[in-house]
Amino acid sequence: MKRISLYLIGLLLLPSLLFTSCDRGDDIVDSESTPAFTLLKNHMTANGLDIDNIDTNADGEKFVVGAPAAADLDAFLAKYTIIDIRSNTDFMANHIQGAKNVAFADILTEAAASTKPVLVVCYTGQTACYATALMRLYGYSHTRALKWGMSGWNPATAGPWNNNIGNAADGHSNWSFSNAPTTEVFSDPVISSFSTDGAQILKDRVEQVVADGFKTVSGADVLATPSNYFINNYFSEADYLGFGHIDGAYRILPLTLADNTYLGLDPSSNAKVVSYCYTGQTSAVLTACLRVLGYDAYSLTFGMNGMFNSNQAFTSNQWGGDSNPKNLPLVN
Structure with missing residues (x-):
């Protein structure tokens, strides 16, 4: 009788165990497997x-x-x-x-x-x-x-x-000409996948990021409260100092997986990783890559042109300076 009771209890517990094991959605498929981020990387x-x-x-x-x-x-x-x-x-x-x-x-x-x-x-x-x-x-x-x-x-x-160039950074208390802070070393991001195939993980991640749409933040918001963000300035060292930069902005460049420089970015869920460049175009590329990799990443819209278009350090990529519209045909 006792054996029958134990058998019935086992049958009742089995669905619960199955559902629990299928609802993990964490960074690994099982305790023995390679983290999904590592497979992706x-x-x-x-x-x-x-x-x-x-x-x-x-x-x-x-x-x-x-x-x-x-x-x-x-x-x-x-x-x-x-x-x-x-x-x-x-x-x-x-x-x-x-x-x-x-x-x-x-x-x-x-x-x-x-x-x-x-x-x-x-x-x-x-x-x-x-x-x-x-x-x-x-x-x-x-x-x-x-x-x-x-x-x-x-x-x-x-x-x-x-209509979107501006100079809000000029004279702003959170605009700095100091050296970049020392780059820290963080852990890998955590991504959810039940796949053990890096190609499939990448495919799924890209599709999800497309579905989520472009993630941006305005220069005005970041200038107002830079401490709310993990900011990475994608300038050369000369431009970082010559243009000035948002107070506390890191300068992690190059930023790649192969040399582990990506570990300079904070992957925690409460860190909004903001990239900015001259035009918002390079930072958009970086942001897409970082979101696929599992970072809570955002591109600062219009870049330096949106924050400090009149900056005298500009030599290229200045809207209204060396960069202006051409006069190519339009149709409707």
Whole structure:
């Protein structure tokens, strides 16, 4: 009788044990397995998908390409499948000849249908760069973003950049010219996956980050309370000091998996990792990569141009200085 009772108890407990084991969703599949982050990292470094390879692919193509000279327009249009991820209203008002209006959520599907390299177009180049990084991570290594977005194509579509340059950092109490703080060493991020295949983990992570949309924070918010963020300035040391920087900003550059410099970033759930650059375009690429890797990462919109456009240290990538819209044709 006792054996029968124990048998019945075991049967009753079995579903509970099964559901418990299937609902873990933590960084490892079982106590013996390799952490999902490690599987992901190993796959990316072994297959040319480290952060620096997303920035510049194996053929030396940067993630951005500038609008062409008028004489080169036909060749430029013929080279790419152009997807415009702006709103349908703005797309219908004016767009590049041959471009297709595509929702951000559908970028991976659209890339799979293309027989040519994809050029992603948005308002300022920032969301397009975020999309480009995710598409490169997904296997579409020749994807590029239109630098400066439609703002750089024609004066009629330049409003998004013209209206968002600013100088809030000039004289701000949280703008500093001090040396960068000493880089710390943190642990790896924790990501959830039941897969033991690095390629599958990457695929799932990219799809999730696409579904979540572009994650950004404004320069004004970070300037107001820099202590609320883990800030990484993506400038050279000379520019970090010459331009000045947000108080407390680190300068972790290069930032790659292979050399473990990524360990300088705080992976904890209460650390909002903010990257910023000159235009918000490189920081968008970094942010896409970091979110795939499990960081709570954000791109500072409009970069230095949004915070301190008049800064005398600018020699390139200054909107309204060396960078202005071209006068290329639009269709509607």
